[in-house]
Amino acid sequence: MRIDTKTALLNSAEQAARRRGFDGFSYADLAKDVGIRKASIHHHFPTKAALSVALMQRYAAEIRQALSAIDTTHPSGCARLAALIDHYRGALNGGKSLCLCVSFSTSRDSLPADVITEIRSFRQMVIGWLTNTFELGQSDGTIAEVTEPAKEAAASLPLLEGAQLTARAQENLDLFENGVQLLRQRLANPS
Amino acid sequence: MRIDTKTALLNSAEQAARRRGFDGFSYADLAKDVGIRKASIHHHFPTKAALSVALMQRYAAEIRQALSAIDTTHPSGCARLAALIDHYRGALNGGKSLCLCVSFSTSRDSLPADVITEIRSFRQMVIGWLTNTFELGQSDGTIAEVTEPAKEAAASLPLLEGAQLTARAQENLDLFENGVQLLRQRLANPS
DNA sequence: TTTTATCTACCTACTACTTGGTTGGTAAAT
DNA sequence: ATTTACCAACCAAGTAGTAGGTAGATAAAA
Numbered sequence: 001m002r003i004d005t006k007t008a009l010l011n012s013a014e015q016a017a018r019r020r021g022f023d024g025f026s027y028a029d030l031a032k033d034v035g036i037r038k039a040s041i042h043h044h045f046p047t048k049a050a051l052s053v054a055l056m057q058r059y060a061a062e063i064r065q066a067l068s069a070i071d072t073t074h075p076s077g078c079a080r081l082a083a084l085i086d087h088y089r090g091a092l093n094g095g096k097s098l099c100l101c102v103s104f105s106t107s108r109d110s111l112p113a114d115v116i117t118e119i120r121s122f123r124q125m126v127i128g129w130l131t132n133t134f135e136l137g138q139s140d141g142t143i144a145e146v147t148e149p150a151k152e153a154a155a156s157l158p159l160l161e162g163a164q165l166t167a168r169a170q171e172n173l174d175l176f177e178n179g180v181q182l183l184r185q186r187l188a189n190p191s
Numbered sequence: 192m193r194i195d196t197k198t199a200l201l202n203s204a205e206q207a208a209r210r211r212g213f214d215g216f217s218y219a220d221l222a223k224d225v226g227i228r229k230a231s232i233h234h235h236f237p238t239k240a241a242l243s244v245a246l247m248q249r250y251a252a253e254i255r256q257a258l259s260a261i262d263t264t265h266p267s268g269c270a271r272l273a274a275l276i277d278h279y280r281g282a283l284n285g286g287k288s289l290c291l292c293v294s295f296s297t298s299r300d301s302l303p304a305d306v307i308t309e310i311r312s313f314r315q316m317v318i319g320w321l322t323n324t325f326e327l328g329q330s331d332g333t334i335a336e337v338t339e340p341a342k343e344a345a346a347s348l349p350l351l352e353g354a355q356l357t358a359r360a361q362e363n364l365d366l367f368e369n370g371v372q373l374l375r376q377r378l379a380n381p382s
Numbered sequence: 383t384t385t386t387a388t389c390t391a392c393c394t395a396c397t398a399c400t401t402g403g404t405t406g407g408t409a410a411a412t
Numbered sequence: 413a414t415t416t417a418c419c420a421a422c423c424a425a426g427t428a429g430t431a432g433g434t435a436g437a438t439a440a441a442a
Contacts, residue, residue: 027429038428039393043391043392044391102297105359106211106359108359155373159346162349162352162353163349165296165349165352166348169299169311179346181345182342183346217401218402219400234416
C-alpha cells in the first residue's frame with residue numbers, strides 16, 4: 001500500500017530530525033529518500049520552519065495517543081510508568097534516534113516560535129500524565145517512595161530525556177537502562 | 192589584555208556550539224565574531240572536525256578542574272552535590288546555552304569518532320565523581336536516602352542534562368530547578 | 383456521457399547565498 | 413632566513429527557496 005507523498009515526507013523528516021537534529025538534515029536529504037525533486041517539497045511544506053511545525057504537531061498527537069493507550073491497557077501506576085519508560089527506550093531505535101522534542105531542543109534557535117511553544121506544551125502534557133501516574137502509583141501502592149507526585153513527575157521526564165541523550169551519543173541502550181535503573185527499581189512488578 | 196587568536200576562536204566556537212549545536216554554527220560565524228577572515232581559521236583548525244576535538248578536550252579539562260576545585264572547597268557530600276547542580280545551572284547561562292556534551296550529543300552523527308569517545312569519557316568521569324560524592328554523602332549523612340551510590344550517580348547525570356535541555360528549550364531556569372528539586376531536597380544543608 | 387475547467391503534485395531551471403575548504407601570497411615577528 | 417598568522421581569490425558542493433510549466437486527476441458544465 002502506497003502512502004501519500006506528504007506523509008512520506010513527514011516520516012522521512014521525522015527520522016532525519018530525530019537522528020541528526022533540525023540543523024543536521026536538508027530538503028535534499030528528504031528528496032532523495034522519498035524520490036521526488038527537492039523543489040517539489042515546497043508544495044507540501046513551503047518552508048523548513050513550516051515543516052518543523054507539522055512534525056512537532058504530529059509527534060505530540062502521537063504521544064498523546066500513546067499515553068492514552070497506556071492508560072487503557074495498564075491498570076496500575078507501576079505498569080503505566082514502566083510502559084512510558086519503555087516508550088522512551090523504544091524511541092531510541094537501538095540508539096539511532098531521539099525523541100523529537102529532545103532533538104529539537106538543542107537547535108531551538110533555528111526553530112520558529114510556534115515550535116518552541118509546542119515543545120513546551122509537549123513537556124507539560126507528559127509531566128501532567130506522569131503526575132497522574134505517580135498519584136496512581138502512590139494510591140495503589142505499586143510505585144515505592146512517592147511523597148510528592150508532581151515533583152516526581154518534574155524529575156522523571158528530564159531523567160528519561162537525559163538518559164535518551166546519553167544512549168544516543170554512544171548508540172548504546174545499556175546507558176539508557178543505567179539512567180532509569182533506580183526508577184525501575186521502585187516499580188512493584190509491572191506487567 | 193588581548194588573548195591569542197586560537198583561544199578566541201575556541202571561546203567563540205564553544206559559545207556557538209553550546210548555544211546552537213554543532214551543525215548550527217559555521218566558520219563564517221566564528222570569523223565575524225573574532226574579526227579575522229574565515230579562511231584564516233583553517234590555519235588554527237584545519238577542519239571543523241579538528242575544531243570539535245579541541246573544543247571537547249578543553250571542555251573536559253575544564254570540568255575536571257571544576258570538580259577538583261569543588262572537592263577542595265566543599266568538605267561534605269551534600270555541599271559537593273549542590274555545587275555540581277549549580278555548575279550545571281551556571282552552564283545554562285540564563286537559558287542561553289547548554290553543556291557542550293549535551294549540545295554535541297544530538298548532532299553526534301556530524302562529529303568525528305574521537306569526539307564521540309571523548310563524550311563517553313566525559314560522562315564516565317562525571318558519573319565517577321558523582322559516585323564518590325554520593326558515597327561521601329552517605330557516610331557523612333548529608334545526602335538523604337542513599338543506598339546505592341553508583342546507581343544514584345548513573346541517574347543524576349542524565350537528570351541534570353535533561354533538566355538543562357528543558358530549561359534551554361524555553362530559556363527558563365525555573366524549569367531546571369523543577370527538574371532537580373527532589374534531588375536538592377535530599378541535601379542536608381549545603382553551604 | 384463527454385467536454386471543459388480547475389486543482390494537485392510533480393517537473394526543470396534558476397536564484398542568491400552559504401558551507402567547509404584550498405591555494406598562493408604577504409607582513410610581521412623571530 | 414624562517415616561521416607564524418593573517419589575507420584575497422577561488423573551488424565544489426550544498427542550502428532554502430522562487431518561478432513557470434505540465435501531466436494527470438477530479439469536479440463541474442454541457
